[in-house]
Amino acid sequence: MEAKFWHESWEIGGSKTSFHRLDIHPYVQKYANPDRLKGKNVFVPLAGKTNDLTWLRSHADHVIGVELVEQPIHEFFTENKLPYKNHGQGRFETEKMTFFNRNLFDLTVQEVGQVDFVYDRASLIAFPNAMRMDYLKKMHELCSIGSQTLLITLEYEPNLGSPPFSVTPKDVEIYYGEHYEINHVEQPSLPEHRMKIKLNLDFLKEHCFILTKRRH
Ligand SMILES: C[S@@+](CC[C@H](N)C(=O)[O-])C[C@H]1O[C@@H](n2cnc3c(N)ncnc32)[C@H](O)[C@@H]1O
Numbered sequence: 001m002e003a004k005f006w007h008e009s010w011e012i013g014g015s016k017t018s019f020h021r022l023d024i025h026p027y028v029q030k031y032a033n034p035d036r037l038k039g040k041n042v043f044v045p046l047a048g049k050t051n052d053l054t055w056l057r058s059h060a061d062h063v064i065g066v067e068l069v070e071q072p073i074h075e076f077f078t079e080n081k082l083p084y085k086n087h088g089q090g091r092f093e094t095e096k097m098t099f100f101n102r103n104l105f106d107l108t109v110q111e112v113g114q115v116d117f118v119y120d121r122a123s124l125i126a127f128p129n130a131m132r133m134d135y136l137k138k139m140h141e142l143c144s145i146g147s148q149t150l151l152i153t154l155e156y157e158p159n160l161g162s163p164p165f166s167v168t169p170k171d172v173e174i175y176y177g178e179h180y181e182i183n184h185v186e187q188p189s190l191p192e193h194r195m196k197i198k199l200n201l202d203f204l205k206e207h208c209f210i211l212t213k214r215r216h
Pocket residue numbers: 006007019020021045046047048049050066067068069072102103104105121122123126163
């Protein structure tokens with residue numbers, strides 16, 4: 001989506017930012033467990049102000065988030081009572097965490113450094129088809145061989161014209177199959193999901209994958 005869409009979403013709030021959860025995502029607790037995160041550098045693209053960042057920060061070595069809109073970055077630090085410094089050029093720091101207020105596509109490998117683990121919830125599926133390949137290319141550039149990605153997607157019908165977009169396991173195979181080993185670990189149907197009910201969808205499933213990068 002265009003930057004304007006996200007700036008307006010955060011300004012309006014309410015149903016426009018209903019992707020924001022108050023809990024720690026159960027799949028983060030289950031699959032980004034302390035053992036898996038120990039000593040790792042974690043990268044969170046399109047971070048919003050997700051509370052999952054606090055979990056990742058507690059158990060990993062360092063967390064880097066990137067978020068286009070400045071408002072959720074300040075809200076994240078304030079709501080989680082984390083003192084932080086503005087180092088200029090959109091770089092905010094607290095202990096064990098760097099938050100870039102940037103467009104993901106402008107971040108360089110030098111700025112991000114070594115990436116061992118990626119948390120992608122509502123990031124891949126935030127991009128329409130036309131932008132998704134650029135996203136995959138950028139993430140591929142930033143991720144090291146051996147790195148793992150915890151990917152959470154939604155699949156539903158009929159298709160909508162706005163995020164979150166439906167991404168199927170077959171799509172994931174097409175997007176990642178060449179470079180990643182794909183482990184499809186969860187796929188519950190969610191008949192009570194707010195989107196399923198509000199938009200009267202035929203069905204909605206949440207998928208969770210652990211991707212391990214095998215080659216460049
Ligand atoms: C659907 S939200 C998901 C936020 C977070 N991952 C979560 O689970 O709550 C997508 C977020 O990505 C941000 N965003 C969209 N495009 C971006 C881009 N190109 N670079 C950085 N952030 C972006 C939006 O402002 C928004 O906060």
